[in-house]
Amino acid sequence: MTELSRRSFIVTTSAAAMSCGLASYALAGAGEEHTYEFMVDPSKCIGCIHCVKACILENDVPEHNFRTWIERYTFKKDQTFIVESPNGGLDGFGEPDVDPKDIKKAVFIPKLCNQCDNTPCLQVCPVGATYMGPEGLIHIDSEHCIGCGYCIQSCPYGARFYNHETGAADKCDWCYHRISKGMVPACVEVCPTEARRFSIDGSDPLIASEKNEGNTRGLRQSIGTEPKLAYLGLEEKVR
Amino acid sequence: MDAAWAILMGLTIASSIVTYYFFRPVGEGGPPKFVSLEGKDFYDRDASIASSHTKRLVLIIVVLIVLAFAVKGFLVPKSFGQDGFYRADALVESSDREPRHMTSESCGNGSCHKYEIDDLALGLHFKISCISCHGAMGHSRTYGDVHAEDATTMQNGTCLECHQKLTGRPANVVPQVDMAAHQREYAYESGEGCIDCHSKHNLMLIDENAADRKEGGQ
Numbered sequence: 001m002t003e004l005s006r007r008s009f010i011v012t013t014s015a016a017a018m019s020c021g022l023a024s025y026a027l028a029g030a031g032e033e034h035t036y037e038f039m040v041d042p043s044k045c046i047g048c049i050h051c052v053k054a055c056i057l058e059n060d061v062p063e064h065n066f067r068t069w070i071e072r073y074t075f076k077k078d079q080t081f082i083v084e085s086p087n088g089g090l091d092g093f094g095e096p097d098v099d100p101k102d103i104k105k106a107v108f109i110p111k112l113c114n115q116c117d118n119t120p121c122l123q124v125c126p127v128g129a130t131y132m133g134p135e136g137l138i139h140i141d142s143e144h145c146i147g148c149g150y151c152i153q154s155c156p157y158g159a160r161f162y163n164h165e166t167g168a169a170d171k172c173d174w175c176y177h178r179i180s181k182g183m184v185p186a187c188v189e190v191c192p193t194e195a196r197r198f199s200i201d202g203s204d205p206l207i208a209s210e211k212n213e214g215n216t217r218g219l220r221q222s223i224g225t226e227p228k229l230a231y232l233g234l235e236e237k238v239r
Numbered sequence: 240m241d242a243a244w245a246i247l248m249g250l251t252i253a254s255s256i257v258t259y260y261f262f263r264p265v266g267e268g269g270p271p272k273f274v275s276l277e278g279k280d281f282y283d284r285d286a287s288i289a290s291s292h293t294k295r296l297v298l299i300i301v302v303l304i305v306l307a308f309a310v311k312g313f314l315v316p317k318s319f320g321q322d323g324f325y326r327a328d329a330l331v332e333s334s335d336r337e338p339r340h341m342t343s344e345s346c347g348n349g350s351c352h353k354y355e356i357d358d359l360a361l362g363l364h365f366k367i368s369c370i371s372c373h374g375a376m377g378h379s380r381t382y383g384d385v386h387a388e389d390a391t392t393m394q395n396g397t398c399l400e401c402h403q404k405l406t407g408r409p410a411n412v413v414p415q416v417d418m419a420a421h422q423r424e425y426a427y428e429s430g431e432g433c434i435d436c437h438s439k440h441n442l443m444l445i446d447e448n449a450a451d452r453k454e455g456g457q
Contacts, residue, residue, distance in 0.1 A: 106407030131325030141329035
C-alpha cells in the first residue's frame with residue numbers, strides 16, 4: 001500500500017510538471033524577427049570619436065560612462081604595446097607617450113557590446129533583468145534591474161556600467177530602438193569612413209561575405225563567449 | 240500563465256493528499272471510519288484524531304500555497320515569463336524609444352536641405368552623414384532646441400576631429416593635415432577658418448589664390 005502511494009505521487013507530480021512545461025512552451029509568443037550583423041573594420045577607423053559622441057546623445061549616457069568607446073593600440077617595435085582611451089576618446093588622443101621611432105603600428109579599435117551568444121552576463125542576473133531577446137541580442141530591463149552589479153563584473157569586455165541616472169546596469173544594445181525601426185545604430189550612421197558597418201537581414205552583403213571568407217574574428221574568442229560582433233582583420237594582440 | 244500554474248499545482252497537491260489518505264498504512268482496519276468522539280468505539284478514536292490532524296495540516300499547506308502565489312503575483316511584474324525569463328514588455332519598451340540621429344535623407348525630406356545634400360555629393364565628403372558634422376540637431380542636450388543657428392557656428396575643430404594628423408589615423412582613409420604646417424604652407428592667418436578656403440560641403444577651393452600662396456606668391 002505504501003508502494004502505491006509513492007508511485008501515484010510521482011506519477012501525478014511529473015504529469016503536472018510536464019503539462020506545465022508544455023503550457024509555457026505553447027504560450028511563448030512569436031514576433032517579427034530580424035537578423036542583425038555588426039562588423040567593425042579597425043583599419044578604417046580614424047579615431048574621430050563622432051560615434052562616441054553620437055552614442056552618448058542618442059542613449060542619454062551619463063558622463064564618464066560609455067556604451068561605445070575608442071581605444072588606441074600602439075604597437076612598439078619591441079613587441080610590446082600600449083592601450084589608451086582617454087575618457088573613452090572624448091579627451092582627444094594626442095600623441096602616444098612613445099618615441100615615434102619606436103612605433104611599429106598604431107590602430108584605433110572601436111569597442112562596444114559584443115552581443116555574445118554564450119554570455120556570462122545573462123547567467124549571473126538574479127532577477128531576469130538582463131535577457132536575450134528573440135533575435136539573440138542581449139537587452140537590459142532597466143525598470144526591473146535591481147542594480148546589483150553582477151553583470152557589470154562578469155562582462156569580460158567591460159562593456160557594462162552602472163548608470164547612476166536610472167539606477168540600473170546599462171550597456172550598448174546596438175541601438176535596438178533604431179534597428180527595430182529599420183535604421184542603423186547611431187554610431188554607424190555618423191561613421192564617416194564605414195569603419196562600422198551594420199546589416200539588417202543582409203542589407204549589407206559585405207559583412208556576410210567577409211565572415212564567410214573567415215576574415216573576421218571576435219574579441220577574446222578563446223574564452224568561449226561567442227561574440228556576435230565581428231572585427232575585420234584584427235591584430236592578434238587586440239583583446 | 241500563473242493561473243495555469245496554480246491550478247496544476249493545486250491538482251498535484253490535492254491528488255497526492257487523496258492518494259495518501261486512501262492508501263496510507265493504518266494497520267489492519269483499512270481506511271478509518273469517521274466517528275464522533277461521543278461514540279463508544281474507543282478503537283476508532285485514535286484514527287479520528289489522526290484524521291483531524293491531517294485536515295489541519297492540509298489546511299495550513301493550502302493557506303501557505305495561496306499566500307505564496309499571492310506574494311508571487313504581487314512581486315513578479317506583468318508579462319514576466321511570457322517569452323522567457325524576462326519581462327516581455329521590456330523589449331517593446333526598449334524598441335519604442337525615439338531615434339535622435341536622423342539619416343541624411345531625412346534632412347532632405349520636403350526638400351528642406353536638398354541643396355546641401357546635392358552640394359555634399361559633389362565632394363569627397365559624399366559618404367559622410369550630415370549629422371556626423373552637424374550633430375543631432377534639436378536633440379543636443381547642450382544646445383537645446385537650436386537648429387539653424389547650430390549649423391553655422393562650426394569651428395575648425397570640427398574639421399580637425401577628422402583631419403588632424405594623428406598617430407594611428409590611417410592616411411589612406413582620410414587626408415590629414417598638421418594644423419600648424421597647413422597654416423604655414425598656405426600662409427594664412429590663424430583667424431581664417433578651414434571653410435574660408437575649402438567650400439563647406441563640396442570642398443572646392445574657394446580662395447582661388449590659395450594654391451598660389453604655396454609658391455610664396457600673393
